[in-house]
Amino acid sequence: MTILVAGAGIAGLTFALTCRQIGIPVRLFEQVNEIRPLGVGINLQPHAIRELMDLGLEAWFDDIGIRTREVAYFSKHGRPIWSEPRGLEAGYNWPQLSVHRGKLQLMLMQTVRERLGAGAIETGWKATGYSQDSDGVNLNLVSRKGETRTERGSLLVAADGIHSAIRAQMNPHEGPPVWGGAVLWRATSRARPFLTGATMAMAGHEWQKFVTYPISKADPDTGLADINWVAEIKKAPDALWNREDWNRPGRTEDFLPAFESWKFDWLDIPALIRSAGAIYEYPMVDRDPLETWRDGRVTLMGDAAHPMYPIGSNGASQAILDARILGKNLVDHQVSETALIAYEDERRPATTRIVLANRGNGPDQIMQVVEDKCQGLFDSIGEVMTAQELADYAARYKALAGFDLETLNSRPPLIPGPFIRDSAHG
Numbered sequence: 001m002t003i004l005v006a007g008a009g010i011a012g013l014t015f016a017l018t019c020r021q022i023g024i025p026v027r028l029f030e031q032v033n034e035i036r037p038l039g040v041g042i043n044l045q046p047h048a049i050r051e052l053m054d055l056g057l058e059a060w061f062d063d064i065g066i067r068t069r070e071v072a073y074f075s076k077h078g079r080p081i082w083s084e085p086r087g088l089e090a091g092y093n094w095p096q097l098s099v100h101r102g103k104l105q106l107m108l109m110q111t112v113r114e115r116l117g118a119g120a121i122e123t124g125w126k127a128t129g130y131s132q133d134s135d136g137v138n139l140n141l142v143s144r145k146g147e148t149r150t151e152r153g154s155l156l157v158a159a160d161g162i163h164s165a166i167r168a169q170m171n172p173h174e175g176p177p178v179w180g181g182a183v184l185w186r187a188t189s190r191a192r193p194f195l196t197g198a199t200m201a202m203a204g205h206e207w208q209k210f211v212t213y214p215i216s217k218a219d220p221d222t223g224l225a226d227i228n229w230v231a232e233i234k235k236a237p238d239a240l241w242n243r244e245d246w247n248r249p250g251r252t253e254d255f256l257p258a259f260e261s262w263k264f265d266w267l268d269i270p271a272l273i274r275s276a277g278a279i280y281e282y283p284m285v286d287r288d289p290l291e292t293w294r295d296g297r298v299t300l301m302g303d304a305a306h307p308m309y310p311i312g313s314n315g316a317s318q319a320i321l322d323a324r325i326l327g328k329n330l331v332d333h334q335v336s337e338t339a340l341i342a343y344e345d346e347r348r349p350a351t352t353r354i355v356l357a358n359r360g361n362g363p364d365q366i367m368q369v370v371e372d373k374c375q376g377l378f379d380s381i382g383e384v385m386t387a388q389e390l391a392d393y394a395a396r397y398k399a400l401a402g403f404d405l406e407t408l409n410s411r412p413p414l415i416p417g418p419f420i421r422d423s424a425h426g
Contacts, residue, residue: 006127011302018327031126037102041228043313065099075376078264164304250281
């Protein structure tokens with residue numbers, strides 16, 4: 001009856017905690033030898049935070065991140081286009097969280113080991129493929145030393161990322177991820193929070209954009225916080241670049257000149273860039289949506305199922321929803337292929353819509369509309385777009401991504417309680 005999981009990222013770990021909640025044995029296999037707090041900031045939307053709270057993890061939130069209060073869009077000249085409250089300030093029953101990805105992963109991993117035991121996650125083992133029969137599925141693994149082994153379970157969940165070996169076996173002719181021409185430089189800097197102090201701000205347009213938000217509270221003595229930022233420049237899709245080299249060290253000379261004039265009254269972007277520690281460069285890639293995620297007793301989850309552009313703050317949130325909705329269907333249909341079919345029927349169409357919407361610039365398209373109309377110069381945004389047009393852009397994406405306020409607040413829990421509380425954090 002044990003479920004095997006390839007990958008101990010956000011999706012795999014959330015699924016393991018979900019299995020613990022619903023009483024199903026689970027084992028995870030992660031290719032790295034040691035899970036460390038790598039990466040930079042991400043945003044978790046209220047529908048994902050709701051699921052983490054239902055897993056009893058709320059007490060961790062203020063340790064690892066900051067509760068987002070506002071999202072705000074600006075033109076390339078720093079002029080305000082649109083802003084709206086987020087999380088509790090917007091009327092949701094759950095907050096929105098800006099958090100360091102690595103800290104979130106470590107929190108989930110620590111909780112998995114506390115609740116399921118230290119042996120629930122085996123590190124240093126990479127999934128290479130699978131085989132199955134009418135009674136179960138075999139997961140093939142290889143260590144960094146070249147050792148091989150096979151583990152057997154009732155079902156296999158592939159949460160092994162955008163370069164998933166399980167997805168590749170299902171789709172042997174798919175090829176590499178799809179690059180649309182955008183290059184991202186990501187980092188964190190120690191700086192003073194801006195605007196509300198918990199604002200997620202975006203400035204620019206489709207071809208050049210800057211996204212930034214704090215991911216820690218300000219130090220009471222210095223007033224400085226960890227500020228996450230992303231500088232994006234879009235090139236022609238056939239431009240030469242390091243298309244799949246994730247976490248490549250970035251060089252400021254490759255992008256800072258394009259942002260030198262972006263000194264706004266609410267934020268000095270060149271100064272923020274210069275104050276960064278390590279900068280990482282990588283291409284913004286996704287994959288074409290699949291016609292199916294399933295092969296018998298095997299299914300996909302998170303970036304293995306639906307890698308998407310990091311637009312609209314939805315990648316990690318959708319991975320968490322995958323884990324919880326699969327858990328819901330395991331409750332409804334037990335550990336069976338029927339549960340995998342029901343999970344895919346619910347999640348694949350929803351995530352396909354988001355992948356395609358993000359290729360169209362998602363909610364950030366509002367900045368390109370303003371750029372097209374007036375090159376980002378205006379005295380009042382009302383000269384360019386009506387308040388209703390602006391509100392409609394935001395509302396459409398929230399509905400598409402599954403965190404429309406009224407719908408989310410009114411729907412029952414995906415998995416009814418009791419909810420497990422974490423012993424170390426209350």
